[in-house]
Amino acid sequence: xxxxxxxxxxxxxxxxxxxxxxxxxxxxxxxxxxxxxxxxxxxxxxxxxxxxxxxxxxxxxxxxxxxxxxxxxxxxxxxxxxxxxxxxxxxxxxxxxxxxxxxxxxxxxxxxxxxxxxxxxxxxxxxxxxxxxxxxxxxxxxxxxxxxxxxxxxxxxxxxxxxxxxxxxxxxxxxxxxxxxxxxxxxxxxxxxxxxxxxxxxxxxxxxxxxxxxxxxxxxxxxxxxxxxxxxxxxxxxxxxxxxxxxxxxxxxxxxxxxxxxxxxxxxxxxxxxxxxxxxxxxxxxxxxxxxxxxxxxxxxxxxxxxxxxxxxxxxxxxxxxxxxxxxxxxxxxxxxxxxxxxxxxxxxxxxxxxxxxxxxxxxxxxxxxxxxxxxxxxxxxxxxxxxxxxxxxxxx
Amino acid sequence: xxxxxxxxxxxxxxxxxxxxxxxxxxxxxxxxxxxxxxxxxxxxxxxxxxxxxxxxxxxxxxxxxxxxxxxxxxxxxxxxxxxxxxxx
Numbered sequence: 409x410x411x412x413x414x415x416x417x418x419x420x421x422x423x424x425x426x427x428x429x430x431x432x433x434x435x436x437x438x439x440x441x442x443x444x445x446x447x448x449x450x451x452x453x454x455x456x457x458x459x460x461x462x463x464x465x466x467x468x469x470x471x472x473x474x475x476x477x478x479x480x481x482x483x484x485x486x487x488x489x490x491x492x493x494x495x496x497x498x499x500x501x502x503x504x505x506x507x508x509x510x511x512x513x514x515x516x517x518x519x520x521x522x523x524x525x526x527x528x529x530x531x532x533x534x535x536x537x538x539x540x541x542x543x544x545x546x547x548x549x550x551x552x553x554x555x556x557x558x559x560x561x562x563x564x565x566x567x568x569x570x571x572x573x574x575x576x577x578x579x580x581x582x583x584x585x586x587x588x589x590x591x592x593x594x595x596x597x598x599x600x601x602x603x604x605x606x607x608x609x610x611x612x613x614x615x616x617x618x619x620x621x622x623x624x625x626x627x628x629x630x631x632x633x634x635x636x637x638x639x640x641x642x643x644x645x646x647x648x649x650x651x652x653x654x655x656x657x658x659x660x661x662x663x664x665x666x667x668x669x670x671x672x673x674x675x676x677x678x679x680x681x682x683x684x685x686x687x688x689x690x691x692x693x694x695x696x697x698x699x700x701x702x703x704x705x706x707x708x709x710x711x712x713x714x715x716x717x718x719x720x721x722x723x724x725x726x727x728x729x730x731x732x733x734x735x736x737x738x739x740x741x742x743x744x745x746x747x748x749x750x751x752x753x754x755x756x757x758x759x760x761x762x763x764x765x766x767x768x769x770x771x772x773x774x775x776x777x778x779x780x781x782x783x784x785x786x787x788x789x790x791x792x793x794x795x796x797x798x799x800x801x802x803x804x805x
Numbered sequence: 806x807x808x809x810x811x812x813x814x815x816x817x818x819x820x821x822x823x824x825x826x827x828x829x830x831x832x833x834x835x836x837x838x839x840x841x842x843x844x845x846x847x848x849x850x851x852x853x854x855x856x857x858x859x860x861x862x863x864x865x866x867x868x869x870x871x872x873x874x875x876x877x878x879x880x881x882x883x884x885x886x887x888x889x890x891x892x893x
Contacts, residue, residue: 679815679816679817679848679849679851680816680849680851682848682849683848683849683851693848695815695845695846695847695848696846697828697831697844697845697846702825702826702828702829703825704820704825705815705816705817705820705825705846706815706828706846708848716848718815718816718817718820718848718849719817720817721817721820721821766817766818766853766854769817769818
């Protein structure tokens, strides 16, 4: 696959609510070449809104994954959703985005929108206005004309799609500075300026910058649920994680060559593995006492490798954090935190796992925390794929 | 006078058997030893294969190996080294 499609979102709930009426869902098709994401905003906030938005988002997600036409699916969802008795408006709005990663260096995207602020398509630092097809719905009991907008796009490397709920466009509403709220035009200008300052901004960084700004405009007390989703099409960032010595010493050179020749960032997790690399390449290993929090062994530095850590304890901790879906802004300040940062900032992770067994780890007096390397790596791979939609490769040596 | 180097293994086996706590020596050394001793963490001494003769945690004080090390043993070895040098 030639491109990596990075999708992420950031969200704040309305001040005082512990559950949100904005729901964002993300999934990958079975063949991993199709990505579907849905952002739904339920009427109001809190539990009722959450149930409605969840209902909508899950329906949308399932329909878009199937073979049904996107517009047809959206119509079915609309007809299923009730209309609020008092306000005569629909209970939830949505944006459904389906992307297909084609082999021919193109990503085909299809977007269906109902009543959310319009999505932004950004290419080469400018916001494009693709043509949208309008589909009018005629539901009995609706208070106003209801329109679905459908857009078909061909995306290129560097393209971004950003969509959000009205918590963003209406942020700051009623304040002296912004009596009418932030408004779509200003959101667009803010995003373009952000990207002009830093072209490589990740999908997550962009989404969280937008939500943070919206929350600030609401004077740090969100008046509505605030959600921004962001898609970034780009060349994949690659990372290799080497852990454990090869089963046979004769393969040491092969291991070192695999790490040295890798095009991307590099992590060695394991003392022995690092020593092998150091011995064969002649690069010096330096351990820093300052990185140690007493809970996990400290990390080390070595020329040509981005991070060197201890093996099993650190990996075990990482598996736990990934399973709990830790995010980039809550990383611990230790070797696991540095390791996680590299993992989360990569799109494709290759694990090179040595299969030699360390006799010392088999002693019954050693705590249980040191599991079997393969099973811990298995947990990490599963969490990276399922919770973060990363692409992984696993090789035993 | 050159500092006495205390190398503390932070490999997996050594760390879980207590070397993590030994690293705190860097902060808890008696004040009279502060200028004379340097605590250095080491990634793995690769002695864990020989479990029988080098029970973790493994520490080297000025090159001398201490297996199953604790704080007391390390301080003792530092003291010995200091006294040894002052005689010469």
